[in-house]
Amino acid sequence: MAVLLALISGIGSLFNLYLLDGQLLLQGxxxxxxxxxxxxxxxxxxxxxxxHDGTRIFTFRFALILLAVLGSSLILLAKFSGWN
Known part of the structure; x- marks a missing residue:
């Protein structure tokens, strides 16, 4: 369920940025x-x-969620800073 929410958020953020002229409330x-x-x-x-050297890597599903959080947060930050 969380992965689906993240995918909706990530795709919606890109859609908001490129097609809806970056509405701030929707991006928030x-x-x-x-x-x-x-x-x-x-x-x-x-x-x-x-x-097997002791390092750990993210799972694919968690990496997708992190990518959606990072992307949508950066788009929101760019909109707050006045970038068009």
Whole structure:
């Protein structure tokens, strides 16, 4: 469920940026939705690497959620700073 929310938020943020002229209120709601998806995700967040050297890498689903949060937050920050 959280991955679906993140995908909706990420795609909606890109749609808002390019086609809807970056409406600030809508972007704020999409960013909030992405953050909710991040905090409600209950799956595995990382796994051990293939080299088995002690490092951990993000799972694909968690990486998608982080990408949506990062993207929508950066778009919101750009809109607040006056970038068109």
């Amino acid at each position: 709601l999409l960013t909030l939705l992405a953050w909710v998806a991040l905090f409600t995700f209950r799956g595995k967040k990382s796994r051990s690497s293939y080299e």
